[in-house]
Amino acid sequence: MDGATSQWTPVTSGVLQGSILGRMLFVIFINDAPDVINNKAIPALFANDTKLYKNITSVNDCNQLQETLTHLDTWSQDTSVKYCRKLQWNLHINEMVSKANRQLGVLKRTCHSLTDINIRRTLYLSLVKSKLSYATQVWSPIHNRQLSERIERVQRRATKWILRTGTCEMPYKQRLLKLELLPLSYDSEMKDLVFFFKALYGYVDLNINN
Numbered sequence: 001m002d003g004a005t006s007q008w009t010p011v012t013s014g015v016l017q018g019s020i021l022g023r024m025l026f027v028i029f030i031n032d033a034p035d036v037i038n039n040k041a042i043p044a045l046f047a048n049d050t051k052l053y054k055n056i057t058s059v060n061d062c063n064q065l066q067e068t069l070t071h072l073d074t075w076s077q078d079t080s081v082k083y084c085r086k087l088q089w090n091l092h093i094n095e096m097v098s099k100a101n102r103q104l105g106v107l108k109r110t111c112h113s114l115t116d117i118n119i120r121r122t123l124y125l126s127l128v129k130s131k132l133s134y135a136t137q138v139w140s141p142i143h144n145r146q147l148s149e150r151i152e153r154v155q156r157r158a159t160k161w162i163l164r165t166g167t168c169e170m171p172y173k174q175r176l177l178k179l180e181l182l183p184l185s186y187d188s189e190m191k192d193l194v195f196f197f198k199a200l201y202g203y204v205d206l207n208i209n210n
Contacts (some may be wrong), residue, residue, distance in 0.1 A: 010203065036075040040064035089139040092149050100131045100154045108161055120162040121179055128158055129184075136188040137195045152184050 005072050019092065037043045037052065041064065044051040054065045107123055114120060132151060157174040160166065176183065182190065198204045 033072070033075060036071045037068055038071070041068040041084075045204065085201060089142065090147065092139055093142070093151065096134070097133055097150055097154060100128050104128050104154065104158055104161070115164075117162060124158045124162055128154065133187065133191065136191050140192070141185070141186040148185060155181070155184055162194075 030088075034043050041052045041054045044053065052065065052067075052068055054061060056062055056065070106125065107120075111120065111123065132154060142151075157173050159172065159179060159181070162179060163170065163175055165175070170178075181187075195204070
């Protein structure tokens with residue numbers, strides 16, 4: 001701020017305290033918390049303070065509030081990665097793609113008059129691609145061509161929206177080059193390499209010998 005900068009320091013977990021970036025990261029971390037809170041209670045979120053409240057007039061009201069608290073507790077411990085007993089990721093991928101498509105649809109409906117390509121690209125990266133890239137180190141690579149293509153189709157549609165072009169006007173590869181984006185399969189491989197490097201040299205709390 002005002003030409004002064006802090007010294008660099010490694011941050012391997014949590015939210016930065018006392019920083020401008022920390023506030024933004026925290027908002028991102030808790031962004032989907034209201035989704036797990038049904039209409040049986042009313043949430044109040046401010047900074048790092050989250051409250052649930054409800055008018056209690058009966059035992060049933062108490063039970064409903066407790067149910068909501070239980071849902072919120074489960075959310076706070078959930079990695080949001082779903083899998084079946086055979087460690088297949090179909091369920092997670094289908095749900096992830098559905099969420100990403102819904103978010104892209106919201107952007108298309110609400111930002112149709114937004115013409116700045118850089119802003120549209122930033123919105124895609126923040127609100128759509130972030131869903132497709134979450135925990136790829138766990139569930140990627142996918143040895144199912146159909147599922148892989150389903151994930152990539154989200155970005156194909158998104159690049160058309162960002163550049164406001166049709167399929168025939170500019171091929172997917174050229175759209176990626178223009179926007180300086182990688183195919184999602186390549187992007188996940190890069191994240192795998194970064195994670196492996198961090199694990200190998202102790203930047204994350206993981207014992208690779210186990």
